[in-house]
Amino acid sequence: MPDPFRHYEGVPLIDLPADEGFVPSLLYYSAAISATKVTPTGGRYALRVNPSSGNLHPTEFHFATRGLPGWEDGCYHYRPSSHMVEMRGRGDFLKGVSDAPLVLLLSSIVWREAWKYRDRAYRYINHDIGHAWQALVYAAGSLGCATWARGLFADADVGERFRLAPDEWPMLLAEIGAPAEPRLAAQGEWFGGTPNTLSPEVAAYPLIEEMHATTLLGETPVVPSAPALDDFPCDNFGALARRRRSALDFKPEGRRMALEQLSGLLNLASRPLAKDWEGRFITLYVFAHRVDGLAPGLYRYWDSALHLMKAGDQRVIAAALSLHQDLAGNSAVTLSMIADLRRAFDRYGDRAYRFVHHEAGAIGQRLYLGAESLGFQATGIGAFYDDHVHRWLEIEADAGQVVYHFAIGEAIPDTRLAPEV
Ligand SMILES: Cc1cc2nc3c(=O)[nH]c(=O)nc-3n(C[C@H](O)[C@H](O)[C@H](O)COP(=O)(O)O)c2cc1C
Secondary structure, three states, rough: OOOOOOOOOOOOEEEEEOOHHHHHHHHOOOOOEEEEEEEOOOEEEEOOOOOOHOOOOOOOEEEEOOOOOOOOOOOEEEOOOEEEEEEEEEEEEEOOOOOOOOOEEEEEEOHHHHHHHHHHHHHHHHHHHHHHHHHHHHHHHOOOOEEEEOOOOOOOOOOOOOOOOOOOEEEEEEEEEEOOOOOOOOEEEEEOOEEEEEOOOOOOHHHHHHHHHHOOOOOOOOOOOOOOOOOOOOOOOOHHHHHEEEOOOOOOOOOEEHHHHHHHHHHHHHOOOOOOOOOOEEEEEEEEEEEEEEEEEEEEEEEEEEEEEEEEEHHHHHHHHOOOOOOHOOOOOOEEEEEEEEEHHHHHHHHHHHHHHHHHHHEEEEEHHHHOOOOOEEEOOOOHHHHHHHHHOOOOOOOOEEEEEEEOOOOOOOOOOOOOO
């Protein structure tokens, strides 16, 4: 297992207060460690505000600032292990990229996932980016700032500007504040830092390398940006974000969901995403197990309404389709996210493969937070039998592809969670 924490060693370190000031708070409510679990043998491991498949956390948070109060203009990398920031360079690294005072770069270290999930890891790193993106959007929103996500950029240029270690791929830029037209090249003083070795032995996954290579862009297209402030209806967002946890399983006879609650969650999932690629590509299918006011069955969510596709108890099939994971049947509802990959591909070529998974992750993150705010818990489900899902949902070949499952219900308490200190 590779080291779950990337450090750039040998650079100036900045210790952050937990949640005083904009940048510390932003990271504390989107990327920081927020809980510890203890294994039966006494081992401890960290969980973070943003969820991640297998808790493997391939996503790294870098950022660059320009004229941000309290921060020297520079290029930084976040160290969640100690809630610190590594200053990798001093100067204006945003020239030609953005006029925003703060831009985050989310990168992925695919090996962190691939050692366990093999080629399927390519999906998970893209989901995880979607989750991290919305974690940032809502944390920034709770601090009064809009976020504009950019997935259309020249990979090599961005990777070089932030001088990412070769095993880190730039995946998403998140401009916090007002975005504007691109400007000219960057200059500054560079400390860089030496990336730590994550594992002494790294296995190659040529299929992932090949897939990723087809999604690269050589040039950054010019797209108009229109930031929107995404507000999350919640009084104490910080506490909510930090208490979010994935359920390991749900109580089979747990709390039922009200139809209005389900409608609210589906509406939250469908609200606009502030991003530079156009369109939405995902349709939600709902396995309704235990919803007051809605007969058990399989529904398609379309035009803000639920359309019945199959009447009757779906608990066994929902679990079976989700790689026989009980939680997909014990939930109040389980969702299947179906992406129109064809339409996405026609618009953005292979780059679209990232976007549909970012969108799925983004929807998932909103549902995690939305569920938590209603007193439910949730779990993203990346493991499912793709072809069987297509058959059960009656999705014709080429008409859509399942990209993510998601379950919401009343969690069985997790005894491995260490009490907060
Ligand atoms: C993309 C993605 C896929 C996941 N797939 C599964 C899954 O198939 N089964 C499961 O029990 N949990 C799944 N999870 C939940 C993770 O295991 C969980 O996020 C991780 O252990 C960290 O725990 P936390 O969410 O409480 O921070 C998934 C999470 C994500 C983001």
